[in-house]
Amino acid sequence: MTAFSERVYDCVRRIPRGRIINYGSVAALVGEPRAARGVGYSLSHLPSGSDVPWWRVVNRRGAISTSRFTGLAQRQRAILESEGVEFNADGEASWERFGWDPHG
DNA sequence: GATCTGACCACCG
DNA sequence: CCGGTGGCCAGAT
Numbered sequence A: 001m002t003a004f005s006e007r008v009y010d011c012v013r014r015i016p017r018g019r020i021i022n023y024g025s026v027a028a029l030v031g032e033p034r035a036a037r038g039v040g041y042s043l044s045h046l047p048s049g050s051d052v053p054w055w056r057v058v059n060r061r062g063a064i065s066t067s068r069f070t071g072l073a074q075r076q077r078a079i080l081e082s083e084g085v086e087f088n089a090d091g092e093a094s095w096e097r098f099g100w101d102p103h104g
Numbered sequence B: 001g002a003t004c005t006g007a008c009c010a011c012c013g
Numbered sequence C: 001c002c003g004g005t006g007g008c009c010a011g012a013t
Helices: A003-013 A023-029 A036-044 A072-082
Strands: none
16 A cells, blocks of 8 residues: 555545546546556555445546456446446546536 | 556647 | 557556
């Protein structure tokens, strides 16, 4: 557990239900604008039983970027849809409607 | 300690 | 719009 990871988790925990954010924005919020990759890595190694809503983090296009081969992507999408997030034919969600801005 | 890998993104050209 | 490049973090070999 590093300081970077903790800041990432702390940021993700503040994302309200039914909202999404992208990896780059999380990185920027924790003070590392170019560490989007690090964010993805940290979330991929979340400790079991954590209260971090990792499923609310998607890629820049608003699409799910988790591995398609583990079935994780399908699960993530299902959870998001259960929270009210809608995806278009390309599997992208609207930032206008579901994007989370920490400012308000 | 060099190199590669992975749930990524911004910046050119 | 598409492709290449560099940048960031942490773990594995």
